Amino acid sequence: MRNSQPAREQEPLREHLDDFEGTPQLDEPGPVDWWSPVVLAALAAVVIIPAVQLGLGSIARPGPGLWPFLNAMLVVAAIPLLLATRHRFHPPNRSELTRVALVAGPLLLFVPAYDWLGLIGAGAPVMLIVARFVARMRWRTSILIAVIAPAAVYALFALALGVNLRPF
Amino acid sequence: MTDILAGLGHGFSVAFQPENLLFVLIGVTVGTLIGLIPGLGPVATIALLLPLTFSLDPAGAVMMLAGIYYGSMYGGRIPAILLRLPGDASAVVTTFDGYPLAQQGRAGPALGITAIGSFLGGTVAIIGLSFLAPTLAGVAKSVGSPDMFVLAAMGLLMIVFLGSGSKVKAIVSAALGVIVATVGLDPTTADPRLTYGSFELTAGVSIVAVAVGLFGIGEILYNAQQGFYGGLARSAIGRVLPTRADWLMTRMAILRSSIIGFFIGIIPGGGGTISAVVAYGAERRFSRHPEKFGKGAMDGLAATETADNSSSNSSFLPLLTLGVPPNPVLALIFGALLLHNITPGPQLIDEYPDVFWGVIASMYVGNILLLILNLPLIGLFVRLLRIPGGIMAPIILMVAVAGVYSVRNSMFDVLLAVIFGIVGYVLRTFNFGLGPFVLGFILGPLLEEHFRRSMVLSDGSFMIFLTRPIPLVLMSLLLAVIIWTVADSRRKNMRPTIDQFREAERAEGVVAESDSGARPGSEGEPVEEGDTPRHPGTDPRHDA
Numbered sequence: 001m002r003n004s005q006p007a008r009e010q011e012p013l014r015e016h017l018d019d020f021e022g023t024p025q026l027d028e029p030g031p032v033d034w035w036s037p038v039v040l041a042a043l044a045a046v047v048i049i050p051a052v053q054l055g056l057g058s059i060a061r062p063g064p065g066l067w068p069f070l071n072a073m074l075v076v077a078a079i080p081l082l083l084a085t086r087h088r089f090h091p092p093n094r095s096e097l098t099r100v101a102l103v104a105g106p107l108l109l110f111v112p113a114y115d116w117l118g119l120i121g122a123g124a125p126v127m128l129i130v131a132r133f134v135a136r137m138r139w140r141t142s143i144l145i146a147v148i149a150p151a152a153v154y155a156l157f158a159l160a161l162g163v164n165l166r167p168f
Numbered sequence: 169m170t171d172i173l174a175g176l177g178h179g180f181s182v183a184f185q186p187e188n189l190l191f192v193l194i195g196v197t198v199g200t201l202i203g204l205i206p207g208l209g210p211v212a213t214i215a216l217l218l219p220l221t222f223s224l225d226p227a228g229a230v231m232m233l234a235g236i237y238y239g240s241m242y243g244g245r246i247p248a249i250l251l252r253l254p255g256d257a258s259a260v261v262t263t264f265d266g267y268p269l270a271q272q273g274r275a276g277p278a279l280g281i282t283a284i285g286s287f288l289g290g291t292v293a294i295i296g297l298s299f300l301a302p303t304l305a306g307v308a309k310s311v312g313s314p315d316m317f318v319l320a321a322m323g324l325l326m327i328v329f330l331g332s333g334s335k336v337k338a339i340v341s342a343a344l345g346v347i348v349a350t351v352g353l354d355p356t357t358a359d360p361r362l363t364y365g366s367f368e369l370t371a372g373v374s375i376v377a378v379a380v381g382l383f384g385i386g387e388i389l390y391n392a393q394q395g396f397y398g399g400l401a402r403s404a405i406g407r408v409l410p411t412r413a414d415w416l417m418t419r420m421a422i423l424r425s426s427i428i429g430f431f432i433g434i435i436p437g438g439g440g441t442i443s444a445v446v447a448y449g450a451e452r453r454f455s456r457h458p459e460k461f462g463k464g465a466m467d468g469l470a471a472t473e474t475a476d477n478s479s480s481n482s483s484f485l486p487l488l489t490l491g492v493p494p495n496p497v498l499a500l501i502f503g504a505l506l507l508h509n510i511t512p513g514p515q516l517i518d519e520y521p522d523v524f525w526g527v528i529a530s531m532y533v534g535n536i537l538l539l540i541l542n543l544p545l546i547g548l549f550v551r552l553l554r555i556p557g558g559i560m561a562p563i564i565l566m567v568a569v570a571g572v573y574s575v576r577n578s579m580f581d582v583l584l585a586v587i588f589g590i591v592g593y594v595l596r597t598f599n600f601g602l603g604p605f606v607l608g609f610i611l612g613p614l615l616e617e618h619f620r621r622s623m624v625l626s627d628g629s630f631m632i633f634l635t636r637p638i639p640l641v642l643m644s645l646l647l648a649v650i651i652w653t654v655a656d657s658r659r660k661n662m663r664p665t666i667d668q669f670r671e672a673e674r675a676e677g678v679v680a681e682s683d684s685g686a687r688p689g690s691e692g693e694p695v696e697e698g699d700t701p702r703h704p705g706t707d708p709r710h711d712a
Contacts, residue, residue, distance in 0.1 A: 036598050040340060047347055047362060054359055060628030064354035064361055067616045071350075074343040081336045089598050096393040103392045103565070104590055107385070110569065111583045119570065127562040134392050135558025145562050153566040161223060163574040 047072040118166035123150035179525030195232035199239020210240040215379035219571035226508040231530040268464035282473040283542035289478035292426035305489040308514035317618035318639035323436035345608025375503035381585040386592025396557030418470035429478025447475030499610040
């Protein structure tokens with residue numbers, strides 16, 4: 001596989017910087033990114049409609065909707081350019097997506113669970129899932145992390161910094 | 169001159185207050201520690217720790233955040249050199265010569281010379297900052313709304329045009345950031361905007377939720393996708409102090425790069441990455457052994473790290489004097505000041521001298537502390553690299569959640585942070601830069617306020633931006649950058665064969681060096697890696 005990717009090896013600086021700055025690697029194998037223009041068009045719509053309803057005013061007397069409207073129009077103006085340049089992207093595979101979902105999902109559930117279980121009660125299962133199933137730590141290590149991390153964070157924020165957090 | 173010395177004297181009296189000394193020490197130590205965590209750069213570090221500063225006084229908060237910033241620059245070089253795992257883009261350049269040196273058993277001197285270079289580069293930049301900042305703040309006091317609008321817009325656009333990659337995507341990212349900043353009440357009419365009926369959103373989107381989400385949680389999601397690093401298997405680095413030959417080879421490189429880093433740092437968008445790349449390129453031209461670059465050139469490594477630290481210190485200049493953050497890290501520090509109801513800008517020096525001079529003076533102190541931490545205590549930090557990323561990630565998540573909650577005691581903010589984490593992950597996957605997003609978010613209210621005021625002043629005429637000297641000069645500069653960017657990209661497109669040949673030639677050298685395996689050196693055993701200590705994009709094997 002290493003030999004099949006000469007282009008990536010030949011451009012270390014550009015490739016590495018791109019990876020950090022979230023920039024396109026035009027020569028990277030992968031499907032053309034049609035998602036971005038579609039999602040951006042939808043996002044622009046959900047900004048433009050309420051902005052117009054708020055009132056654009058005039059250039060001399062800008063209304064509350066003018067500023068978001070102008071920025072949303074900037075996004076709209078970029079869509080044809082994105083379509084024309086046909087950027088490619090590197091889609092994550094199923095196992096990579098699963099790992100991401102195993103972090104994001106429990107975190108999203110943590111928010112309503114906090115009201116019932118508090119920081120340690122709601123945080124421990126999240127930590128356990130992340131440590132065991134995403135980071136693939138041993139069960140023993142995962143359980144230790146799940147118990148100690150929320151308790152330590154509670155101690156730091158609630159006891160040391162006086163933040164109003166419930167442990168359970 | 170007398171005013172500057174008096175100001176500095178006042179700054180030192182603030183910085184030497186015991187609690188502020190403690191904050192600086194905590195800042196640089198925590199910055200170094202978190203900078204150590206591969207894949208977690210200074211932006212993520214500041215974002216994660218931003219909530220902790222909420223309960224501090226403004227001067228102490230910014231001193232600590234500044235300490236975290238340049239501390240993480242010091243810390244970030246350690247995994248870059250030992251594991252070829254850069255925490256941010258600028259540390260990528262550090263890996264070019266740092267990692268080959270570690271492979272040759274010279275990890276210790278590589279870490280030592282970069283600590284010294286970072287200290288000297290940082291000190292040169294702080295001296296420049298001390299003397300230039302008051303002058304620039306004085307000039308900036310005459311800046312009006314149209315000037316401020318153009319200045320802030322230029323800052324944002326420079327980041328877009330000086331960043332590598334798609335400019336269109338960077339502009340979209342910045343526009344999205346500006347749009348998110350408009351959520352809440354209209355600053356003039358108090359009409360709720362883009363709140364979609366949510367009561368919680370009328371208070372606006374918290375900078376902490378955005379920053380922690382995009383850079384903290386988003387980073388963990390991205391690392392979860394790629395697999396966490398496994399930790400350093402062995403951590404013997406041997407002698408840290410560079411030899412006399414190392415010092416003689418690098419001293420001029422350090423001097424040149426300090427100056428390069430200082431000037432590039434004050435340009436919006438010019439921060440660490442560009443300064444590191446420019447200094448590396450410049451040193452390659454000056455070096456007597458350019459063929460060693462990429463294979464373990466000590467002068468190349470010293471140049472990179474010196475410029476990086478110099479630019480990180482000088483980048484405070486536009487923030488403290490003009491109120492325009494030149495990079496995402498400074499945007500977060502800008503946000504921290506806003507959390508304390510302080511708007512950075514030309515008035516800062518008069519209205520908050522404790523903050524202005526205290527922060528500058530604290531940098532001298534912090535830089536010395538970092539040198540102490542990074543020479544005698546380097547072994548301790550390296551040992552911490554043995555902790556696998558899988559253990560760090562859950563802890564970071566918990567800190568992120570509690571930190572966001574602590575600012576407004578709001579679980580809604582935590583929900584927003586998780587959502588922005590997912591947004592950050594998606595933006596990264598589709599190659600949209602996060603830097604322009606957060607800068608757009610921070611500068612958005614400033615841009616809107618000055619745009620609306622300018623339009624009212626000029627009765628809707630855009631000529632107001634063209635008839636004043638400051639906007640004219642700034643727009644000419646921006647135009648020059650745009651022309652240079654377009655010309656540069658055309659030149660690259662027209663010369664792929666030459667560039668690819670040159671890169672291939674260098675890459676072969678690096679690969680050959682790496683493939684030859686670790687060679688025991690005279691000053692310590694080569695550092696070994698753990699099982700999966702890789703960051704995507706830093707390892708050709710990533711694609712395998």
